[in-house]
Amino acid sequence: MSGSSFGRLVRSPSGVAAAVLAGATVIGLLTGMVPALAAGRADTSLRVALAKRLPKTKITAVDCNKLTGLCEVSAGNTLFYTDKNARYLVIGRVYDMETRTDLTAAKLLELNPDTLLGAAAHNEPAAGDGGVRAAPTKISLAELPAGGAIRWGPAAGPKVVVFTDFHCPYCMKLSETLATIGVRVEERPISVLGTRALSEKVYCSKNPVASLHDAYRHEEPTTDVAKCDTSGLDANEAFARRHMFAGTPIIVRADGSVIEGYRPAAELAAWVKGGAA
Numbered sequence: 063m064s065g066s067s068f069g070r071l072v073r074s075p076s077g078v079a080a081a082v083l084a085g086a087t088v089i090g091l092l093t094g095m096v097p098a099l100a101a102g103r104a105d106t107s108l109r110v111a112l113a114k115r116l117p118k119t120k121i122t123a124v125d126c127n128k129l130t131g132l133c134e135v136s137a138g139n140t141l142f143y144t145d146k147n148a149r150y151l152v153i154g155r156v157y158d159m160e161t162r163t164d165l166t167a168a169k170l171l172e173l174n175p176d177t178l179l180g181a182a183a184h185n186e187p188a189a190g191d192g193g194v195r196a197a198p199t200k201i202s203l204a205e206l207p208a209g210g211a212i213r214w215g216p217a218a219g220p221k222v223v224v225f226t227d228f229h230c231p232y233c234m235k236l237s238e239t240l241a242t243i244g245v246r247v248e249e250r251p252i253s254v255l256g257t258r259a260l261s262e263k264v265y266c267s268k269n270p271v272a273s274l275h276d277a278y279r280h281e282e283p284t285t286d287v288a289k290c291d292t293s294g295l296d297a298n299e300a301f302a303r304r305h306m307f308a309g310t311p312i313i314v315r316a317d318g319s320v321i322e323g324y325r326p327a328a329e330l331a332a333w334v335k336g337g338a339a
Contacts, residue, residue: 105124105125108133108144108147108148109121109124111147111148112124112144115148115151119137120137120138121135121136122137124136126146128165129143129156131145132144132145132152132156133145133146134169136173138173139173141166141169141170143156154254155167155230155254155255155309157229164230164231164232166309167232198305198320199339200318201318201320202318203314206223206250206297208294209297210265210295210296210298211248211250212249212251212265212270213246213247213248213271214247214249214271214274215240215244215247216246217246219244219245220316220334221246221247222245222314222316223248223250223313224236224247224311224312224313225250225251225252225302225307225310225314226251226252226311227251227252227253227254227257227311228251228260228261229255229280230254230309232311232323232324233310233311234278236311236325237274237278239325239326239327240330242327243331250298252298252299252302252307252310253299254308254309260277261295262292263277263283264277264283265290265292265295266287266288266292268288269284272285273285309322311324315334315336321333
């Protein structure tokens with residue numbers, strides 16, 4: 063618009079309104095662009111920092127706006143978190159306690175829609191990218207004590223050991239699915255989401271199996287709770303750390319074969335009988 067045209071526009075009341083609206087529109091567009099440009103610069107800066115820290119990991123997406131104080135980083139189907147300077151690397155699950163939403167699981171499902179993953183952020187970078195490693199595919203259960211387990215299901219059914227967290231939605235879904243395929247389940251609580259106190263309530267209740275299902279539904283155990291020996295829960299936590307179990311559920315077959323995350327009933331039934339993961 064030329065200066066003379068603008069002058070004619072603002073000499074009338076309607077022209078003044080139009081000019082103000084036009085100016086406001088331009089200001090609004092510019093104002094909206096500023097945060098987006100700043101976010102873009104932050105993401106680019108983080109990518110540069112990550113390239114130096116993890117030179118063999120191909121970063122596919124960075125989002126520093128979703129979570130306060132954390133940046134969400136995708137590397138293919140792998141998910142992890144870091145600060146904006148890429149100094150601290152966080153491997154685990156982000157859980158919104160207000161909405162009771164597993165944000166990590168939701169993002170992993172978005173990245174890999176074909177598999178419902180309960181496990182949090184298991185990263186498999188090439189050697190030299192630091193200590194972020196996937197859980198092993200086979201382990202020995204011999205070092206686990208008898209304590210620390212909540213056992214349910216048919217006694218004669220094939221056995222599976224599940225490392226679980228009672229605030230993990232996929233753990234609840236897995237528990238429901240296992241109940242339909244006739245397996246003997248040994249659930250071993252670990253505190254990935256800060257649920258140790260709840261685990262103790264469930265484990266020490268007079269009916270741990272009923273309390274376990276209560277806990278999955280975010281209900282307090284319906285049976286009395288007394289003090290009991292919780293050293294078995296300590297053993298579960300230590301075992302999980304040794305074997306790099308960063309998320310839940312982790313399912314272990316009788317022969318020590320390991321799979322991470324939820325699987326549908328048919329796949330679980332075949333795997334329990336010795337099939338491939």
